[in-house]
Structure formats: structure tokens, C-alpha cells
Amino acid sequence: RVIAISQMETTGARHTFPCFDEPAFKATFDFTLYHRSDQGFYAVANMPPIMFQTEMIDTVLWNSTTFDTTYVMSTYLLAVTVSDFLYEPATSTAGSPTTIFLIPKSGELSFFENICKTADNCHVIAITFFQLYQMAVADFGAGAMENWGLVLYRETLLLFDENISSVHDKYSITQVIGHELGHQWFGNLVTCAWWNEIWLNEGFASYVQYIAVDGVKPEYKPWEIFIIDDLQIALSADAYSNSHPLVHPEGRFSSITYSKKYILDLVVPSIYADLGWDDSNTSDSALITRYSIDAACTYGNQDCIDNAVMLFDQWRNDTTTIISSTYRTDVFCTAIREGGLAEWDFAWEQYLLSQNAQFQSSLRYGLSCSKDAWVLNRYLEYAMDPTKVRKQDIQNTFSYIARQEYGKYTAWAFAMNNWDRVINQYVVS
Numbered sequence: 001r002v003i004a005i006s007q008m009e010t011t012g013a014r015h016t017f018p019c020f021d022e023p024a025f026k027a028t029f030d031f032t033l034y035h036r037s038d039q040g041f042y043a044v045a046n047m048p049p050i051m052f053q054t055e056m057i058d059t060v061l062w063n064s065t066t067f068d069t070t071y072v073m074s075t076y077l078l079a080v081t082v083s084d085f086l087y088e089p090a091t092s093t094a095g096s097p098t099t100i101f102l103i104p105k106s107g108e109l110s111f112f113e114n115i116c117k118t119a120d121n122c123h124v125i126a127i128t129f130f131q132l133y134q135m136a137v138a139d140f141g142a143g144a145m146e147n148w149g150l151v152l153y154r155e156t157l158l159l160f161d162e163n164i165s166s167v168h169d170k171y172s173i174t175q176v177i178g179h180e181l182g183h184q185w186f187g188n189l190v191t192c193a194w195w196n197e198i199w200l201n202e203g204f205a206s207y208v209q210y211i212a213v214d215g216v217k218p219e220y221k222p223w224e225i226f227i228i229d230d231l232q233i234a235l236s237a238d239a240y241s242n243s244h245p246l247v248h249p250e251g252r253f254s255s256i257t258y259s260k261k262y263i264l265d266l267v268v269p270s271i272y273a274d275l276g277w278d279d280s281n282t283s284d285s286a287l288i289t290r291y292s293i294d295a296a297c298t299y300g301n302q303d304c305i306d307n308a309v310m311l312f313d314q315w316r317n318d319t320t321t322i323i324s325s326t327y328r329t330d331v332f333c334t335a336i337r338e339g340g341l342a343e344w345d346f347a348w349e350q351y352l353l354s355q356n357a358q359f360q361s362s363l364r365y366g367l368s369c370s371k372d373a374w375v376l377n378r379y380l381e382y383a384m385d386p387t388k389v390r391k392q393d394i395q396n397t398f399s400y401i402a403r404q405e406y407g408k409y410t411a412w413a414f415a416m417n418n419w420d421r422v423i424n425q426y427v428v429s
Contacts (some may be wrong), residue, residue: 043273046149079147130141146183166325178212308334332366368400
């Protein structure tokens with residue numbers, strides 16, 4: 001079925017209605033959405049609805065929903081949706097009315113209410129939201145969007161299932177919700193004049209996301225993960241000669257040259273030997289277990305490879321077998337890398353059958369691990385078909401393949417040979 005979901009940032013509003021579509025120009029907005037009456041859909045936007053009507057237009061019956069006047073805001077923060085999603089109204093622990101909208105599924109939950117309280121507590125200016133709806137969208141180009149009053153997310157970044165989602169999934173969800181709520185202050189309330197200052201929006205929101213995780217799930221040790229996920233990445237990016245003149249342009253022998261071999265030979269096997277495949281520990285231990293299995297299997301630890309292949313074969317023989325979400329992705333990747341076409345085809349079949357976005361994400365990554373160039377090329381062809389792989393996932397699919405030792409040249413060659421096709425179909429701006 002088809003639903004309507006908007007994405008105005010950065011310059012989408014001017015494609016929707018006539019306006020001065022720049023973040024510095026703020027205004028209030030009054031609008032009405034129309035949709036057909038015979039499809040069971042309803043409209044949701046930034047503000048609560050104030051009037052519903054039914055109108056006959058060209059012999060077709062239409063529903064119209066008129067929304068309350070918005071607060072003063074930038075055009076890029078407007079959001080309009082038409083869907084048949086399930087929803088459940090609630091009040092957050094911060095006192096704000098909230099509703100989570102999602103495609104009809106069972107067992108999926110969100111951390112939103114507690115994170116909203118944490119976000120409220122960490123800002124000098126308290127905002128009592130007129131509404132703060134959260135919507136999980138099946139196919140969304142952006143990871144998430146902080147529209148004032150109606151925040152949109154990919155399903156994998158808002159919903160989790162206790163039986164399927166991993167600790168890493170929960171950590172990512174907590175971070176993203178915290179990030180988007182941080183934008184309610186940094187970006188929505190205080191806005192940069194133009195997009196060249198967007199670092200102000202994103203920098204502060206990225207900081208708030210760690211405060212949110214620490215307030216809701218301190219056992220994830222977010223400030224330690226910050227060192228790896230943000231600090232080191234930022235320092236690494238700043239170390240290139242085109243961004244920092246102190247970097248030696250020819251490179252040199254350094255601690256990396258010697259330490260990497262030390263890590264592969266000693267540290268990874270040691271951690272893997274201690275933790276193995278046990279995922280019954282605390283959340284932070286589960287994350288370490290995942291990373292140690294990933295490293296051990298990737299760099300050829302035979303015990304790790306054998307265990308991964310065994311778990312995959314058990315699941316292949318009986319699809320009701322549950323592979324722990326802690327290392328599910330690594331099992332798929334290792335078994336497909338060590339196996340052949342039969343393993344790949346089985347995983348692809350399960351991907352098409354699955355209705356869980358996080359399980360599909362694990363499978364998409366695993367499918368990228370094949371050593372066969374023609375299989376990867378076929379996978380990229382599948383990814384170009386939105387009936388097989390959602391448009392929002394094409395970038396990740398390319399990225400997954402390009403990361404692999406056997407896939408980087410295949411991904412590059414495919415992109416070069418199909419450049420116009422990729423641009424015409426997937427590039428928005």
C-alpha cells in the first residue's frame with residue numbers, strides 16, 4: 001500500500017507550497033490536508049486537528065483535516081502525513097502529550113517517554129510541547145527528522161522487539177530519539193540563519209543524545225562509547241592533510257603500523273577467548289561480545305568461524321531457531337562469506353519473508369559478505385528494485401558491500417557502470 005510522508009529539510013517546502021524556504025524566515029502556518037475517504041487513512045501533522053470534513057470533489061469522496069495554527073517556525077520543520085498506522089495516545093513523564101504511530105506489528109516498543117523526561121531536565125529553557133508525536137516510517141530517506149511536534153523515524157531507529165532486537169539496536173534507538181528531542185531546542189527553537197551553520201544544530205543535538213542515553217540507560221556507558229564513535233572519528237577526519245596542515249603528507253611509520261598487528265594477534269583472540277558466544281551478561285558486556293566475535297570471525301579465528309557456520313546451519317534447517325541478536329549479524333556474514341550460493345539464496349529468501357526491519361538489516365549486511373563478485377553484482381541489481389529493497393536502504397546496501405574485502409571493487413564498478421541510473425532513481429538533491 002501507499003502512504004504519504006513529507007521531508008522538508010533542507011529545501012523540500014518550496015516544492016510543496018510557495019514560500020520563502022530559508023531557515024531564518026519563520027512564520028505560523030495554517031493548512032488543510034485532503035485524502036480519499038474510501039481507503040481507511042487519516043492525516044497527522046505538526047499540530048492537533050481542529051476540524052474534520054467530508055467533501056465530494058469530481059465525483060470522488062474526500063476527507064479533509066484542518067490543523068491548528070503552528071507556532072512560529074521555519075519551513076523545513078513542517079511535517080504532513082497520511083497513513084493507516086496504528087497509534088496509542090499517552091502522556092510522557094515530562095507531561096507532554098505524545099503518541100507513537102507505527103505500521104501494525106506486535107511486540108514493538110519505544111524508550112520515548114523516559115527520554116523525553118531526560119531531555120526536559122537537561123535544558124535551561126523548558127518547553128511544554130503542544131504535542132510531540134513519534135512516527136515509525138517503513139521507507140524514509142533520512143534516518144530521522146526532528147519536525148516540531150511530529151518527529152519521523154525509520155522503523156529501525158524508533159522501534160525494538162525484545163525477541164529480535166539486539167543491545168546495539170536499543171542503544172542506537174535511544175541515541176537517535178535523544179538526538180531528535182535535542183533538536184527541539186537546538187534547531188527548532190533556536191535556528192541557524194542558513195545551512196552553512198548547520199553544525200550548530202547537529203553539534204548540540206549530538207551532545208544531547210549522549211545525555212539522553214546516560215539518563216535512560218546508563219549501563220550502556222555512553223560517555224565511553226563517545227570516545228570511539230565520535231571523538232576518535234572526528235580526530236581521524238581532522239587528521240587528513242586537506243583539513244589539517246600539520247599532518248605529514250607522505251605518511252610515516254607510526255604506532256598504527258606496529259600496533260594493528262599486535263591487536264590482531266593478541267588482543268582480539270584474548271577477548272574472544274574470555275567472552276566467546278555468551279550473551280547472558282550485562283548490556284555493555286554484550287556490546288563487547290558482539291565486537292569481539294565480529295573481529296575474531298573477520299580475521300580468521302577458526303573457532304569463531306566454525307561456531308558461526310554451525311549456528312547458521314541450525315537456523316537454515318529450522319527457521320524457528322533463534323540466533324541471539326547480539327551476534328546475529330556476524331553469524332549471517334561469516335556463514336555467507338565461508339559458504340556459497342545456497343547460503344546466500346537462503347538468506348535472501350528469508351530477507352524477503354521477514355517483516356522486521358532490524359532482522360532485515362542484519363540479513364542485508366550478511367548478504368554483502370559473499371566472496372563471489374557476480375553474486376554481489378546481482379545483489380546490487382536487487383537493491384535497485386524498490387520492490388525488493390526499500391529506497392532508504394540502497395545507500396546502506398552499497399556501503400555494506402563496499403566495506404567488504406571482496407566487495408569494494410564490485411560496488412565501485414557497479415556505481416560507475418550505472419551512474420545515471422543511480423542518480424536518476426535515488427538522488428533527491
